[in-house]
Amino acid sequence: MFRSQRTQSRRNLRFAVFTLLLLSVCSLLISLWFVVDFGREQEIVKQLVRDLPDRDLPVAAELTSELKWQSRWTFFVILQVIATGLAVALLFRAYLGSQERLNDIKALAGDILSSMEQAVITSDTDGLVTSLNERAIQFLGVSGDPVGKSLRQLTDQIDLASFRAETDSLAKHSLMKDFAVKKNGENLWLRAFCQPLCDANGKVIGNVFQLRDVTADRHLHDRAARMERFMGLGSLAVGLHHEIKNPLAAVSLHVQLVEEALAELSVPDEVPEMLSIVKSEMKRTGQVLETFRDYASANRLDLTETPIVELLTRQIDLLRPVAEANKVTLDLSLSPNLPEQIPIDAARVEQIIHNLMLNAIQAMPEGGTLSIQAKAAIEADSHGVLIKFSDTGKGIPESIRPHIFDAYFTTKGGGTGMGLALSDKIARQHGGRLDLASVDGGTTFELFLPKDPDGQTT
Numbered sequence: 001m002f003r004s005q006r007t008q009s010r011r012n013l014r015f016a017v018f019t020l021l022l023l024s025v026c027s028l029l030i031s032l033w034f035v036v037d038f039g040r041e042q043e044i045v046k047q048l049v050r051d052l053p054d055r056d057l058p059v060a061a062e063l064t065s066e067l068k069w070q071s072r073w074t075f076f077v078i079l080q081v082i083a084t085g086l087a088v089a090l091l092f093r094a095y096l097g098s099q100e101r102l103n104d105i106k107a108l109a110g111d112i113l114s115s116m117e118q119a120v121i122t123s124d125t126d127g128l129v130t131s132l133n134e135r136a137i138q139f140l141g142v143s144g145d146p147v148g149k150s151l152r153q154l155t156d157q158i159d160l161a162s163f164r165a166e167t168d169s170l171a172k173h174s175l176m177k178d179f180a181v182k183k184n185g186e187n188l189w190l191r192a193f194c195q196p197l198c199d200a201n202g203k204v205i206g207n208v209f210q211l212r213d214v215t216a217d218r219h220l221h222d223r224a225a226r227m228e229r230f231m232g233l234g235s236l237a238v239g240l241h242h243e244i245k246n247p248l249a250a251v252s253l254h255v256q257l258v259e260e261a262l263a264e265l266s267v268p269d270e271v272p273e274m275l276s277i278v279k280s281e282m283k284r285t286g287q288v289l290e291t292f293r294d295y296a297s298a299n300r301l302d303l304t305e306t307p308i309v310e311l312l313t314r315q316i317d318l319l320r321p322v323a324e325a326n327k328v329t330l331d332l333s334l335s336p337n338l339p340e341q342i343p344i345d346a347a348r349v350e351q352i353i354h355n356l357m358l359n360a361i362q363a364m365p366e367g368g369t370l371s372i373q374a375k376a377a378i379e380a381d382s383h384g385v386l387i388k389f390s391d392t393g394k395g396i397p398e399s400i401r402p403h404i405f406d407a408y409f410t411t412k413g414g415g416t417g418m419g420l421a422l423s424d425k426i427a428r429q430h431g432g433r434l435d436l437a438s439v440d441g442g443t444t445f446e447l448f449l450p451k452d453p454d455g456q457t458t
Contacts, residue, residue, distance in 0.1 A: 024085035119190075119211035122197055127151050127161055130206060139190060139211055141183070157181040158192065164207050167194040178214065187437065189215045219435050222402070245289055252282050301345040301429055303453060308342055308349075308385055309334060312372060315353045319361065327367030328360075335375030342385055342451050344430060349449065352423040352434065356389045356445050359419065363393035363443060377448060384432065384450035392442045401436060429453075 110133075113120050119136035123129055129146050132154075136142070140155040151160040158179045167175040174195035181188050191214040197206040259275055316330050323330050360370045369392050377386035396404065403409045405424045420434075427434040431453040437446040 020088050024082075024088065117212070119209075121151075121154070121160070121209040121211070122206055123151055123160075123164065123209070124206040125204065127164060129154065136211065139181075139183070139213070155181075158190070158211075160192075160194075160209060163192060163194050163209075167196070167207065178218075187215075188213060189218050219433070222405075222435075245286070248282060248286060248289075252279070255279055255282070301348065301453070303343045303345055305341040306344050306346045306349075307340055308344075308374065308387075308449075309338070309340075311346060311350050311353060312374060312387070315350060315357055316372070319354070319357050322358070323361050323370065326361055326364065328364050329369045331369055331371045333371065333373045335373075337376045338374055339376060339385060339451065342449060343453060344449055345426070348426045349430070352426055352447060353387075355419040355423050356447070360389055360391035360393070360443070363391050368392035368442075379433075379448055379450075382431070382450040382452065384448055387447045387449075388437070388444055389447070390442060390444040395441070395443050396436065404436060405434075 113133040114135075116133060116135060119133065119139045121129065121132040121136050127150055129149050129151060132142070132146065140158070142154060146154055151164060154160060158181065163175070163177065167173075174193055176191065176193050179190050179192055181190055191212045193210040193212075195208055196204045197208045199205050255275060255278055259272075262271060262275075312332060316332060320330060357370065357372075364370070371388070371390045373388040373390070375386055377384060379386075400409075400411065405420050409421075424434045427447060427449070430449050432447065432449045434448075435446050437444045
């Protein structure tokens, strides 16, 4: 899109130069014809002079002299025409050389822009596209020749026209925004920059747009934020477990003593029921404390070579009755290049698979399909296994997506909010990741497990 093409003005200039050269050649031929004609006339005059009487000789001499001067002037004109033709030819050659160098520079600039990871789009002051590189075509899925079309016609996922108008209102300042787009069924985040395009004199002649894929950066930022929240939980977990567990044990003991004391007395039926509720809530509180301690603890992994297919099929068989009860179909798809075994902590990874599958089934109360896809993948130069869990439920509201991996965050009435938090931590302990990949028409979680985990906590 950025390579220069031959323009009409360049063709007109070449035609003009060719016309001048043609006129020079014609002038040269006419001048040569004049020279030949003057030569014949001089021969005729010489013959006439021989036959003239002496009284007419001065007039004949004057005529002969005039013919000589005309001949000399003709030779001078010929030299001028030749010099002019050579000058035009040399200038035209220099022009062609400069145009060739200019084309090389433009082609190099076009190759550089086309090879950039960033998408680059330029527009004029009317919001019409003047150029774009190959990366922009890939990002926006542009078909045909978009040059000369409106920015609104490029894509319906990013409102570039409004983005440009907002930038123009900033008086020659640039603007940055992140846009969520969908490409090949995957959700991507594109960071867009817009700034004025100025000529050599500083006059604004349009706008420059730059688009960069920051999906990986956003995932990394989200994981870093989760890591930062996790860092302070270790000491907090120990403190809470000590400060709450011990009093809770004392309360539980006294409740048991109260039950034993009341067993010998006649009390209303509501009293045993209330004591049962107290015991149940105390047990649930103890379980929450244990879960929180497990989440915040820094235990090492017990890595063993494990067939990942075996874990998946075992969990599918385990949860199939639950899925059938909820009218959910379980669909397992395995890639042919899937590694037979990878070094993982089988019990913990199975916990991730169980949590994700159970969440997906519960997200489809009216039935649906849970698709599980496993394939070999490479991320950040690390070979491993990528497992996708996709349901056909209603999806996750955008307002709560940033919090789904937070500890104790839940939208379920009876949930603890620790399932995804623990799963995310286990994935990071393996050197992998657990991310929300898609929420359109359902929810898709991606679990990546590398083949070379370090076995350390993260």
